[in-house]
Amino acid sequence: MTALPALDGPTALELYREMLLIRRFEERCVELYGAGKIRGFLHLYDGEEAVAVGVLRALAHHDAVVATYREHGQALARGLPAGEVMAELFGKREGSSGGRGGSMHVFDAKRRFYGGNAIVGGGIPIAVGLALADKLLARPNVTVCFFGEGAVAEGEFHESLNLASLWRLPVVFVCENNLYAMGSALDVDEAETDVAAKARGYRMAAERVDGMDVVAVLAAARRAVEIARKGAPCLLEMRTYRFRAHSMFDSQGYRDKAEIERWRARDPLTALAHTGKAHGLLDDAALAAAEVAVQREVDDAVAFAERGTLEPPEHLTRHVTAPRDPGRRA
Amino acid sequence: MTVSYRECCKLALRQCLDQEPRAFLMGEDVAAYGGCYAVSKGLLDLYGPERIRDTPLSESAFVGVGIGAAMGGMRPIVEVMTCNFSLLALDQIINNAATLRHMSGGQLGAPVVIRMATGAGRQLAAQHSHSFEGWYAHIPGLRILAPATLEDARFMLPAALREQDPVMIFEHIFLYNQEGELDAKVTAVDLERAAVRRRGAHLSILTYGAGVQKSLTAAEALAAEGLDVEVIDLRVLRPLDDAALIDTVKRTHRVLVVDEGWRSGGLSAELVTRVCELCFDELDAPPARLCTAEVPIPYPKHLEDAALPQPATIAAAARRVCGRG
Ligand SMILES: Cc1ncc(C[n+]2csc(CCOP(=O)(O)OP(=O)(O)O)c2C)c(N)n1
Numbered sequence A: 001m002t003a004l005p006a007l008d009g010p011t012a013l014e015l016y017r018e019m020l021l022i023r024r025f026e027e028r029c030v031e032l033y034g035a036g037k038i039r040g041f042l043h044l045y046d047g048e049e050a051v052a053v054g055v056l057r058a059l060a061h062h063d064a065v066v067a068t069y070r071e072h073g074q075a076l077a078r079g080l081p082a083g084e085v086m087a088e089l090f091g092k093r094e095g096s097s098g099g100r101g102g103s104m105h106v107f108d109a110k111r112r113f114y115g116g117n118a119i120v121g122g123g124i125p126i127a128v129g130l131a132l133a134d135k136l137l138a139r140p141n142v143t144v145c146f147f148g149e150g151a152v153a154e155g156e157f158h159e160s161l162n163l164a165s166l167w168r169l170p171v172v173f174v175c176e177n178n179l180y181a182m183g184s185a186l187d188v189d190e191a192e193t194d195v196a197a198k199a200r201g202y203r204m205a206a207e208r209v210d211g212m213d214v215v216a217v218l219a220a221a222r223r224a225v226e227i228a229r230k231g232a233p234c235l236l237e238m239r240t241y242r243f244r245a246h247s248m249f250d251s252q253g254y255r256d257k258a259e260i261e262r263w264r265a266r267d268p269l270t271a272l273a274h275t276g277k278a279h280g281l282l283d284d285a286a287l288a289a290a291e292v293a294v295q296r297e298v299d300d301a302v303a304f305a306e307r308g309t310l311e312p313p314e315h316l317t318r319h320v321t322a323p324r325d326p327g328r329r330a
Numbered sequence B: 001m002t003v004s005y006r007e008c009c010k011l012a013l014r015q016c017l018d019q020e021p022r023a024f025l026m027g028e029d030v031a032a033y034g035g036c037y038a039v040s041k042g043l044l045d046l047y048g049p050e051r052i053r054d055t056p057l058s059e060s061a062f063v064g065v066g067i068g069a070a071m072g073g074m075r076p077i078v079e080v081m082t083c084n085f086s087l088l089a090l091d092q093i094i095n096n097a098a099t100l101r102h103m104s105g106g107q108l109g110a111p112v113v114i115r116m117a118t119g120a121g122r123q124l125a126a127q128h129s130h131s132f133e134g135w136y137a138h139i140p141g142l143r144i145l146a147p148a149t150l151e152d153a154r155f156m157l158p159a160a161l162r163e164q165d166p167v168m169i170f171e172h173i174f175l176y177n178q179e180g181e182l183d184a185k186v187t188a189v190d191l192e193r194a195a196v197r198r199r200g201a202h203l204s205i206l207t208y209g210a211g212v213q214k215s216l217t218a219a220e221a222l223a224a225e226g227l228d229v230e231v232i233d234l235r236v237l238r239p240l241d242d243a244a245l246i247d248t249v250k251r252t253h254r255v256l257v258v259d260e261g262w263r264s265g266g267l268s269a270e271l272v273t274r275v276c277e278l279c280f281d282e283l284d285a286p287p288a289r290l291c292t293a294e295v296p297i298p299y300p301k302h303l304e305d306a307a308l309p310q311p312a313t314i315a316a317a318a319r320r321v322c323g324r325g
Helices: A009-034 A049-057 A072-077 A082-089 A123-136 A149-153 A155-166 A195-201 A214-229 A257-264 A268-278 A284-307 B005-019 B043-047 B059-071 B083-097 B150-161 B210-224 B242-252 B267-282 B301-307 B311-321
Strands: A064-068 A113-117 A143-148 A171-177 A205-210 A234-239 B002-004 B023-027 B052-054 B075-082 B113-118 B143-145 B167-172 B179-181 B195-198 B203-207 B229-233 B236-238 B255-262 B288-292
Touching: A009 A049, A009 A072, A009 A082, A009 A214, A009 A268, A009 A284, A049 A072, A049 A143, A049 A171, A049 A214, A049 A268, A064 A072, A064 A123, A072 A082, A072 A113, A082 A284, A113 A123, A123 A143, A123 A155, A123 A171, A143 A149, A149 A155, A149 A171, A149 A195, A155 A171, A155 A195, A171 A195, A171 A214, A195 A205, A195 A234, A205 A214, A214 A234, A214 A268, B002 B005, B005 B023, B005 B043, B005 B075, B005 B150, B023 B059, B043 B052, B059 B075, B059 B083, B075 B083, B075 B150, B083 B113, B113 B150, B143 B150, B150 B167, B195 B210, B203 B210, B203 B242, B203 B311, B210 B229, B210 B255, B210 B311, B229 B242, B242 B267, B255 B267, B255 B311, B267 B288, B288 B311
Parallel strands: A064 A113, A064 A143, A143 A171, A171 A234, A205 A234, B023 B052, B023 B075, B075 B113, B113 B167, B143 B167, B203 B229, B203 B255, B255 B288
Antiparallel strands: B002 B179, B143 B236, B195 B229
């Protein structure tokens, strides 16, 4: 774990609490999936929490976030109420997207959280466009775009990086390199496995970061956001790992148990707890209190989702296009 | 012995790889992972990485590469995980595969087979649940197949591999786990004709893919009410089997199209128009259609169910066409 420059106790505790919230929220999701309350695909962020928590802490509320189908972590770290995210997973109208999207499509316009994109690479041009709008409207905002290392094989990644660089747009591209795209290891998919090197090929600053170390992530994100704020894109390659299957189930024949155990030993939560305590920023009492608070927050989220209501089937064709004023023909 | 639709797809791949030395399979996670719907599980061990090729997440490139390899003399079978992601390869499929023969004045062809999963019903929401086979059926130069039975899952692919032009095969996600006995008498299928899956006298349901099973279920329920429904499995969505349409309408004089695609500008519009063009005078009632509601597929089960044709809504639509609504 990196040294803790400028990290204070309250910030350390907040980072810990946010990661713990994601962890406990998703552990509950697994149970609820088993109970049939959550259906469809459910992609867990287990192991990768430091990335979303560290990066999003470096943002201001007016900045924008674009994420993938593996976005519970980003949603919670962005401050979407856990109850609304859980209600979305339940398909309830009180959910972040009114229940229409489910786990892969969490949106929150108020918080500039632009999903929830389940086409690999599909969010990347969107992020560049959001940044273009900010630039054209002279708003000082930055857009952060998360995607997996599998997405760098898509043309949209390359086309978007080029455009962002060519037009000097304020985007921070965050590649969550968890080593596997479903069952394909990076070196099975890529001739050049250094993602940061690809970005440099488009003439933008790029850094490789230890994505299991939330403090390192936060520091790198602050540098990146500063670059973007000045009007240039940059890329962070987060070296991280998903502890579980790609979605709820896969045979995981593509990696061995020992590898998973090696990465589990670097669990971002235990790592922060350990260094935090070593530096006198965290203590057992604070960690235990965080555990209690997070458990309560998750319990409340589930209760909120349970209480939620189902949209009546007569509403089926709502939200396809915006309502039109009655003077115009449909 | 019972087999699943998934196993039939795999047996079909094996037949292709065994009989055609130029055939190979490529797609995302088809090799080590065994395919996102486990269709190619185990094939890597049998045929090796040259013939069972994992590709990066680069749909446009690897579909285009399949087209080029076909032009170059190979017989590629390209798997795209689902039709939703095939949109990234649309340019290659339409601007290259479908037009090459014509543009080159008949000199070149692209005998590539492109397989993909299609359809809704698993609560996968708006980017993973669509049915684009009807859309592809709009394109001259392509042959579009929709295997709905075990026999078609088993034998359409080997037949497709012998075609001189691009063929797309749409496997409905709901069918993979269907099990049954494979008819031992069937050793090959044609890629031309629609099939009558149930004989009836009062109404013809024209459908394909997952719609076949749902329509058969509806037909059983209607039989108890004295309505005798014929179920036509289109099988080949392009080119459509006009003769089969005329044939069934002459028997029943009433038509209901059941299509998991959207209604506006879709395959159902084409089918109803064709029936009118081909045998309007045979009709005793206006043809009707039941399609997916015009909404991206929503995540919650009750809304997804409401969006799609279901046996109960098919039966209700059938009653209306027969004046029993
Ligand atoms: C265009 C497209 N192709 C394929 C898929 C199927 N798919 C979903 S996630 C995934 C793996 C993506 O891996 P990566 O980008 O590394 O992200 P991770 O899942 O590891 O977070 C694949 C192949 C898809 N959703 N979209």
